[in-house]
Amino acid sequence: MKKFLAVICALALGAGCMLFAACGGGSTAGSGEFLGLEEGEEFVTDEEIALTFTRPTGNDAQEAWWSETIAAFNEKYEGRIRVSETTVTRGNSREYEQRISIWAASDSLPDVLYVDGPFISNYANSGVLIPIDNYIYEGYTDGFLEYVNEQNTYNDRLYALSIVDSTVVLFYNKDVLADENVTVPTELEGAWTWDELKTTAEELTARVGSRKRYGLQIAGDAGEWLSYVFTPLWEEGVISSDGLTTTGYLNGDAGIDAGVYLRSLVDDGAVYASATSSDFSAESPAASMALMGTQNISEFFELGDEMCDWGVTFYPASEDGSISAPCGGWTLGITNDCSEGKRVAASEFIKYLTSAESCESCARATSSPPSRTALYDTMPEYSDPSNEYYEIFSIIKEQIVTCAQLRPKTVGYEVFSTEMSKAIKDILTSSNYGSRDSIRTRLTTAATTIDASIEQIKIY
Amino acid sequence: MNKVSARQKRINFTGWMFMLPALVFGTVFLIVPIVMCFVFSFTDFYMLRPESTLFVGFENYVDLFSDAIFGKAITNTLLFVVVVVPLQCLLALVLALLVNKRWRGCGVFKLAYFAPVITSMTVVALLFQIFYQRDGGIFNLLLSLFGVEAQGFLQDEGQAMLCICFMSVWQGAGYQMIIFLAGLQGVSRELYEAADIDAANAWDKLVHITLPSIAPVTGFVVIITLVGAFKVFTQVQIMTNGGPNNSTITVVYYIFQKGMSEQLVGYGSAISMLFTLVFVAASLLRGGAAKGVGLYRRYRERVLGGY
Amino acid sequence: MVRKRVTKILLYVLNTALGLLFLFPLLFMFVSAFNPARTLPSQITSLGDFLPAYFTFDNIVSVFTRIPMLRYFANTLLYALGTVVGVLIVNGMAGYALAKINFRGNRVIYNFIVIMLIIPFEGITLALYLVVRTLGLLDTPLAVILPSFFSCFYVFMFRQFFLGVPNALIEAAEIDGASPFGTYIKIVVPTAVPVFITVFILEFIGKWGDYYWPMLTLTSEGWYNVQLAIKEFSTASPYHWGTVMASLAVVTVPVLVVFLCLQRYYIEGIATQGIKDM
Structure with missing residues (x-):
């Protein structure tokens, strides 16, 4: 009997240690060296890269925008990048963040993750998200609201990009x-x-x-x-x-x-x-x-x-x-479970979602303030007093631009x-x-x- | 070892074969996680950064002793156990006795008493959160009929834990009632018939036949209610999140808060282990006491010739 | 005779009063489910406000039209039945071995199982998740079914009840030449139907209401169980009280049916002997 118990314990311990050891891995990119694509450079690859993307389930308008946009992306990058998304009910009591934690603990994070802005400090510190300034060419962030860039930065390194913001x-x-x-x-x-x-x-x-x-x-x-x-x-x-x-x-x-x-x-x-x-x-x-x-x-x-x-x-x-x-709103980041070979593709995906065109369509579809400054001067609901919704959005604009x-x-x-x-x-x-x-x-x-x-x- | 008879060997084999499925599933899905949890409790495992985990010895355990919220969690849990266990077991027994006999409509009442269990703790807790509300809550509306001023209930540090206790007793009694009912099926009918011949009244039958016959089930029910009460979690999470001001925080809720919400797996595991350890110690103590009583009895029998 | 009648009336009155007290939340839930849209809790100022102005099926209909509810019912039924079958087999056999087979190690295992009762699930969630992931079960039905097969609680319960099965019954079967397993299936199980029913009901309810573990392990919407699915109603904004209650009511009905079908076994009075001491 004792022998049997000992065997059980040994087995359990062994399995435990194994799992524990398996938790390691994942690497943080070294800083400095630029690995991404320059402005206007086409993404080329020998074989199609499959990316996983996870975000919380939104309301009908948001869902419609996401599925449309991701379908458009997959079409544009056909044969090169294929994104499959998983949506997760946000629930309350931080269930979305709990899932992120448990994925982080078991090395099963998706390649690209949609996270709420203030969590960036924690995810950057712990290495859940990797810095993306190696993959995003210089000047790309210039078009964004200053405070949004500030939110997406930790220890002077950029970790995420935003499509829309909220206030x-x-x-x-x-x-x-x-x-x-x-x-x-x-x-x-x-x-x-x-x-x-x-x-x-x-x-x-x-x-x-x-x-x-x-x-x-x-x-x-x-x-x-x-x-x-x-x-x-x-x-x-x-x-x-x-x-x-x-x-x-x-x-x-x-x-x-x-x-x-x-x-x-x-x-x-x-x-x-x-x-x-x-x-x-x-x-x-x-x-x-x-x-x-x-x-x-x-x-x-x-x-x-x-x-x-x-x-x-x-x-x-x-x-x-x-x-x-x-x-401050939700942002897109690349996780450390995204292998090195996929990171350029992941950054392409993020750049696609945060392009001026995409920001504008998201802002319009979900009635959220865009993260890019220039759009406040071109989108009619924010700039044209004769627009039906100007009364609403001009106030949001003023708040976001001047007192965020x-x-x-x-x-x-x-x-x-x-x-x-x-x-x-x-x-x-x-x-x-x-x-x-x-x-x-x-x-x-x-x-x-x-x-x-x-x-x-x-x-x- | 050689002395084991062929018969005993066969019995051993049969026994272990019957245990085999349980051993397989129990090892993989319970013992392995527990051992892992035990190992984690000596580390600084942070969920978001597993690769930087280091062994820290007893640091987590030491920290626990100066953690004021943990102390509060223990006191609250003990209060919950002391209030809920006796009330719930007693209520369950009464309910089971009420619907045990076959009579017209007893099925309906059985269903009624079991209804809160069917509705599930999650839903019941949600409903009670609304019932307990200060404005527009059913309990305060009822009190106002008697001219009592509105109570804080879940929003009052002094009342919140008791409110959770009350809801739990009410919700869980049906669960224990079902187990009592299964036990009551086993009480031999002949005993009652014999009692009828002796013209015993209902009370005598209850005290002298029913209760002694279901004593083992009662023991079982008390133990599982006790264990369940120590592990109180769901209702706290849904109704109060441990508030107001940690007045309803319980040990398992704190394990969840630290180990899952705050991602401090090492610390959370240490609480789990300490919690288990205390329970093991208590049951060993109980076992030891029982053994002691046994020894004393045997001693008395031998020395005093038995009474 | 008069006394007997008085007792009987008293019994009914007492039961009715208690029954209403216990049935109240279920009734509340069902009444609210038929409440016309958008009654706000903040508008409740008297007890009468809990009754709907008129009855409507809109809420129930929207539960079935907004999400593929039938699919989630099928999933949940699969999880619940799959688990229950495993639970009855695994724990029933173990309980029998601990109660009636005097093998070496019996006592040790029994004590061990009683102690393990206290382990809180919330404490081992992450470790269990890592195990399930290592086995490659994540996002499959097995992730929610297999971990529940073994339960200290049910082994303990089966053991307590099997203790009451008379040894004479088992010995007689053995003399007739039945194998130990044959004895268990043909003789012991039929005498212990109430326990099996009890475990069936309890585990079925448990699995049906399970939320947290499926939330962690099932990421594809196609695998969601009912509890995960209806979460959408209570977190969606604007919060729609009637629909939330309707979703809860809809989800409760199957469990109600299961209980109603099985509860008659408690009146049949299966003649087992009294249960022996622990």
């Missing part, structure tokens, strides 16, 4: 605001401050017949939304510039002010704590205004008449009138955004956080947790 704007129900005689700012200078937003939201909270109506919806995806949308409220920053410490920032005096402000939104009836993310877009909406991402616009268009008549105005400004609007603020760059973005969102949620909804002191305590707990977790991540 948070204030949506409002035109009918309700007209009924209540509220005029919405249309100029950047006159944008509502946070306090003005709160006052307006309070005014809009009412009982209409048997229905409840409240001022502002802030609900969204459970994982990171609250941290994304409210980070600019922390006017002195949420994290140190090296992205490693939140204590003193997240729970600094400005941070506590932000927490107190958020709590007062609920206490004074501007925000409804148990709201869902469809309170604004529902057929008979409960929310009169909503802080939401621009990625929702295409869904609103799809809903058409089933939704209220809506408009868009600027993200709230701080006391001095300046706006720092949360920005990236989500924090930190290797611990996962834990940072989760813990900060949890803290904000507690402050908004929990019965235990009515006072300034308790809010300070809660933010301090969050900061301590984040810092301890970041400390566990090694910087390579």
Whole structure:
């Protein structure tokens, strides 16, 4: 019997070590040497290169654009490159990122990966993504929004390229605001401050017949939304510039002010704590205004008449009138499981997707702001006041071009955004956080947790 | 070894043959992963960068002892176990006894009690999250009928864990009820008939026949409920994500958070191993105690001639 | 007689009250599934608001039209039945060996299995994933079926119940010249039907509701199970309460049917003896 057990254990250990050893491999390209194609150079290959690409499943408009674009790419590169894509339900609680992790741990990442911008620091640090500046000719990034390039860079090396971006704007129900005689700012200078937003939201909270109506919806995806949308409220920053410490920032005096402000939104009836993310877009909406991402616009268009008549105005400004609007979107990178022989092809694919033509068609199909600066001057919805949608997109343009603020760059973005969102949620909804002191305590707990977790991540 | 009789050899062979499928699947899909997990727990395995993994000795374990959230997770888990295990087992037994006898409509009630299990924890947790809401939640609406002011429930640090306990008891009782029912099928009918002749009342039959007859099943149910309660995870993940302020974080949730969400496999594995180790120690202690009692009994029998 | 009648009425009243309490979420789910589109949780201010203004089948229809639901049902049925068959064979045999065959190592294995009960799945997920990947099972039905075959919990359960099968039965079969396996199939299994049914139901429900492991191992949409498939409804924006509830209700019905078909075995009263001590 003992012998038998020993054999089992030995087998198990052997298998364990084998698997463990198998986890190694994957290489990081050396810097410096340029390996890609120069501008205008044709991609040639002896045999067709098969690339895998993974992205989260999007809404109908996004899905249509992707399948069309990838089909077009495969046709253009027929016999040279063939991309097969896998889409993954994004789910909530970070399921997409969890799959990336488990693929990274088992060397089974796809060649090209679509990742959310703030994760680049972590993926670059750990080597999940490889730097792509060896494959993208110099000057290619010039046409992109500066802050988008900044988001896609880690330690002065480029890791990703973006097709479109996103930002948070204030949506409002035109009918309700007209009924209540509220005029919405249309100029950047006159944008509502946070306090003005709160006052307006309070005014809009009412009982209409048997229905409840409240001022502002802030609900969204459970994982990171609250941290994304409210980070600019922390006017002195949420994290140190090296992205490693939140204590003193997240729970600094400005941070506590932000927490107190958020709590007062609920206490004074501007925000409804148990709201869902469809309170604004529902057929008979409960929310009169909503802080939401621009990625929702295409869904609103799809809903058409089933939704209220809506408009868009600027993200709230701080006391001095300046706006720092949360920005940054999904990006394309090459993983370290993409073998060296495929990397040039992968970079071709990324360049194809991020070309001016592709950016424009994606921006139009998904109603998202493009990542290339020039398009804001040529696409009619952003530049032509007579365009039907100019009213909406000109505001987004102004926000993106003049007052974008990236989500924090930190290797611990996962834990940072989760813990900060949890803290904000507690402050908004929990019965235990009515006072300034308790809010300070809660933010301090969050900061301590984040810092301890970041400390566990090694910087390579 | 040579002394083993041919008969015993045959029995050994038969036994191992019957065990074979279980051994194969158990080794590949349980023991190998556990051993790997054990090895990981001594490393700094970071999911995103497996190739840079180094052995760090007991560092993960040492870190655990100064981890305040881990402490909180242990306290919460213990609270959950202490509240849920007795309540759930008792409720399951009562339900099983209620629908055990054949009577008109008992199938419907059996279904009703089992309904939360069929609906699955994921869905039930989702529904209860809505029921527990401060505004518009069913529980607060009911309380308001009695003039009680709205409670925070899941949004209150003091109440959240108890709310999860309550939901769990209610959801899981049907599961244990089914096992009790399977056990109750085995209670011999003759015993009841004999009791009827003695004109025993229902209570006496319950205490003197039913309960003793299903004692082994009861033991089984208690053990699996205990183990299940120690591993509480799904409801926490869906209803609170460990909040508010970590007041509902449990050990397995923390394992998940560290090992999967934060990709710190080494650290997560260390928690898993420590968790298992504590359980092994407890069961050894229990085994040891039982052995001790046995020895003492034998000693008493020999010395005092037995009672 | 009067007393008996009172007891009976009491029994019904008690059961009805408890039954409603337990059936409530299921009812809530089904009622909400027929609720006209877009009733928001934030509009609920009284208990009456939970009842729909009128009934509609739109939500149910959209569950079947927006995604190929039948395909996902077929997948899930394959996973659930595949797993259940394996679970019954593997763990039933092991439980029998531990309960009734006094082979060398019996006790050690039994203790080992009880201890292994505590291993949390969440702790070994990554390791298991690496094993499954090494075996080349990723993104195939086997990735969700094979790892569930062996379960300490079910071995333990089978053992406890087989202990109650009288030894005389087994010995009689052996005297008649039946092989050990023949004895198990022909004599032991028929006397232990309630356990097999119980394990069938529990594992079927478990597999049917499985989400996390399939999420990690099945990447092709063609292999999705129902739980992965309906996730689309609850994460899609705008969030559509009626459709989410409809998708949950639709997914629950098959399990309900399975239970209704099998639960009668609990009233038949299969005459096994009392179960022996652990």
